[in-house]
Amino acid sequence: MSPPRYRGRFAPSPTGALHFGSLIAALASYCDARAQGGEWLLRIEDVDLTRRRAGAAEAIAATLTTYGFVWDGPVCKQSERGALYAQALDRLREQGRLFACACTRRELEATLPGPAGERVYPGTCRGRPVAGTEGRAWRVLVDDAPVAFSDRLQGRQQQRLDRDVGDFVVRRGDGLFAYQLAVVVDDALQGITDVVRGADLLASTPRQIWLQRQLGFATPTYLHHPIAIDGSGRKLSKETGAAQLPDDPLPALFRAWQFLGQSAPQRPPRSVAAFWRWAIAAWDSRSLPPVAMLPSDADVASQPFAR
Numbered sequence: 001m002s003p004p005r006y007r008g009r010f011a012p013s014p015t016g017a018l019h020f021g022s023l024i025a026a027l028a029s030y031c032d033a034r035a036q037g038g039e040w041l042l043r044i045e046d047v048d049l050t051r052r053r054a055g056a057a058e059a060i061a062a063t064l065t066t067y068g069f070v071w072d073g074p075v076c077k078q079s080e081r082g083a084l085y086a087q088a089l090d091r092l093r094e095q096g097r098l099f100a101c102a103c104t105r106r107e108l109e110a111t112l113p114g115p116a117g118e119r120v121y122p123g124t125c126r127g128r129p130v131a132g133t134e135g136r137a138w139r140v141l142v143d144d145a146p147v148a149f150s151d152r153l154q155g156r157q158q159q160r161l162d163r164d165v166g167d168f169v170v171r172r173g174d175g176l177f178a179y180q181l182a183v184v185v186d187d188a189l190q191g192i193t194d195v196v197r198g199a200d201l202l203a204s205t206p207r208q209i210w211l212q213r214q215l216g217f218a219t220p221t222y223l224h225h226p227i228a229i230d231g232s233g234r235k236l237s238k239e240t241g242a243a244q245l246p247d248d249p250l251p252a253l254f255r256a257w258q259f260l261g262q263s264a265p266q267r268p269p270r271s272v273a274a275f276w277r278w279a280i281a282a283w284d285s286r287s288l289p290p291v292a293m294l295p296s297d298a299d300v301a302s303q304p305f306a307r
């Protein structure tokens with residue numbers, strides 16, 4: 001049987017407008033998919049309704065269109081897929097993998113980080129009957145088997161979930177499904193074969209692979225590209241006040257291209273359509289730097305292909 005055709009995705013959270021960091025993720029996933037003749041899907045990750053901003057999903061789609069991205073099929077919205085996440089949760093419950101957790105935020109904040117730097121759930125409610133299920137989070141009972149995978153850029157990765165993360169939340173106390181569960185269900189049911197996303201999510205991938213295995217889903221290949229950080233070393237994000245993308249796409253597209261270590265064109269494309277024709281042909285995932293610095297505006301201005 002021939003392997004399934006490449007199907008990638010871009011999965012922004014609609015917590016605000018797209019910024020330079022999101023453009024990097026969109027561009028990397030788009031070029032990687034299109035360069036291999038693959039599909040590219042747009043998924044709005046609004047599973048966390050408390051962080052969703054009115055109109056942000058529409059604004060993201062409009063910006064992507066202005067920037068010349070063309071996605072395949074309808075836009076998928078996590079907020080409309082609760083029944084699918086509930087089915088996955090039931091499956092985990094049937095397997096005896098779920099338990100209710102009554103720990104307070106304060107108790108959880110007092111837990112210490114493990115070897116991987118993340119707070120490790122100490123197992124407080126594991127095997128302990130918790131009175132009532134209202135307002136309770138649901139966690140999965142992890143095990144001590146190493147979860148390893150080979151990232152196309154970052155190389156071999158391995159975690160032991162019991163030691164590095166602990167039993168993690170799949171449904172929150174407020175009833176919302178957790179990102180880790182939603183993304184696993186969506187990647188599987190949308191037939192995603194290749195995940196290209198920021199390296200800030202690298203540490204989440206073993207949790208996702210573990211869930212895929214519990215749920216009988218295939219594991220896609222992963223490529224975690226470098227992410228843009230601001231002057232104080234924080235990831236560019238809506239929360240840290242990253243500026244929204246400018247109306248004029250070409251300079252920002254070139255800047256993202258350059259950030260991803262891709263080669264400069266001999267003659268700078270003069271239109272967005274020409275940029276994409278050139279970029280998809282020129283994309284080389286092997287020249288991605290594992291980590292990258294955000295170029296300052298001065299550096300960008302001195303580049304031959306910056307306008």
Ligand code: GLU
Nearest residue numbers: 011012013045183197201
């Ligand atoms: N929604 C996540 C974000 O905006 C991306 C998740 C993913 O690509 O798996 O950072």
